[in-house]
Amino acid sequence: MFFPGQQVQVYLATGATDMRKSINGLSILVADQFELDPLSGRLFCFCNRKRDIVKILYWDRNGFCLWHKRLERDHFRWPEDEAEVIDIQGHELSWLLDGLSLDQQEAYLDLSYTRVV
Numbered sequence: 001m002f003f004p005g006q007q008v009q010v011y012l013a014t015g016a017t018d019m020r021k022s023i024n025g026l027s028i029l030v031a032d033q034f035e036l037d038p039l040s041g042r043l044f045c046f047c048n049r050k051r052d053i054v055k056i057l058y059w060d061r062n063g064f065c066l067w068h069k070r071l072e073r074d075h076f077r078w079p080e081d082e083a084e085v086i087d088i089q090g091h092e093l094s095w096l097l098d099g100l101s102l103d104q105q106e107a108y109l110d111l112s113y114t115r116v117v
Helices: 023-033 090-097
Strands: 009-013 043-047 053-059 064-070 085-089
Touching: 009 090, 023 043, 023 053, 023 064, 043 090, 085 090
Parallel strands: 009 043
Antiparallel strands: 009 085, 043 053, 053 064
């Protein structure tokens, strides 16, 4: 199982990525095309054209890790966006991996008060 932390920074490559790429190809994509640091410890997420495969690349202390999930039925609700990469939170990545979309409403609304009554 893969459980991203709530505080981890996640970058999502929108659209389709060639899933023949492995650690080297994906890390070069992150560095050159997205101009991000693949050694930062952040999660970099990719999905294929059929939306049934997700790969997550990240650096863990002394080497790269590549997490891979393939759905046997259905597809991921992967966003199509004009930006090549979007920044999401750990719980939003969990939504995507569970089959939900990023359009989910927050469980609780953030409240702000000016004084206590």
